[in-house]
Amino acid sequence: xxxxxxxxxxxxxxxxxxxxxxxxxxxxxxxxxxxxxxxxxxxxxxxxxxxxxxxxxxxxxxxxxxxxxxxxxxxxxxxxxxxxxxxxxxxxxxxxxxxxxxxxxxxxxxxxxxxxxxxxxxxxxxxxxxxxxxxxxxxxxxxxxxxx
Numbered sequence: 001x002x003x004x005x006x007x008x009x010x011x012x013x014x015x016x017x018x019x020x021x022x023x024x025x026x027x028x029x030x031x032x033x034x035x036x037x038x039x040x041x042x043x044x045x046x047x048x049x050x051x052x053x054x055x056x057x058x059x060x061x062x063x064x065x066x067x068x069x070x071x072x073x074x075x076x077x078x079x080x081x082x083x084x085x086x087x088x089x090x091x092x093x094x095x096x097x098x099x100x101x102x103x104x105x106x107x108x109x110x111x112x113x114x115x116x117x118x119x120x121x122x123x124x125x126x127x128x129x130x131x132x133x134x135x136x137x138x139x140x141x142x143x144x145x146x147x148x
Contacts, residue, residue, distance in 0.1 A: 028068035036066070048084060054121050056086045056131065057113040072108075080132060087120045087135035092143030099142070 007027065011020045033044045040047050051059045056079075063075035070078060079086045087093065089107055093116075097103045102119045103112040123134050139145070 022069065025068040029070070032067045045082075048079070048082060051084075053085070055117065056084070057117045059084070059086075060113070085130045085132055087116070087131040088139075089116065090135075090139050092139040092145065093135060096138050096142040 007020070007023050010016060010026070011023045016023075036047055037044050042050075048059070051062075056076075059079065060075045063070040063078070067075070073088055073090070076086045076088050080088075089097075094103075094107050097112075097116055097119065103115050105112050120131050120134055123129075124131055127134065129137075
């Protein structure tokens with residue numbers, strides 16, 4: 001329901017990032033949400049909230065595969081904005097995971113993602129804290145922790 005002329009106006013709006021390819025993702029991700037709701041026969045919010053809590057990286061993969069520009073940390077940041085409990089693979093978190101031999105391959109490899117997920121699942125079970133808190137604790141406890 002977003003015609004091309006509306007996208008062009010948004011691309012000129014100084015209140016948002018004026019990058020046309022990024023603006024196009026609004027419509028593309030809205031279509032992904034609609035397609036998900038149609039296929040799953042439930043709202044997108046229900047789909048997200050009912051995703052298994054111990055497989056957040058699976059939800060990241062879903063967003064990356066089916067959405068637009070939702071790879072890297074963009075998908076996890078979007079999920080956090082929606083209130084989903086997720087860890088982030090920031091530079092400090094990645095450094096911690098490498099330093100403790102939890103991951104030893106590319107951070108986006110399936111093996112690394114599963115290892116990170118298993119680590120955070122175990123930490124959540126042991127501590128009773130949520131993934132977002134644990135991710136922040138790990139990141140504050142390792143690396144440079146510079147605020148830019």
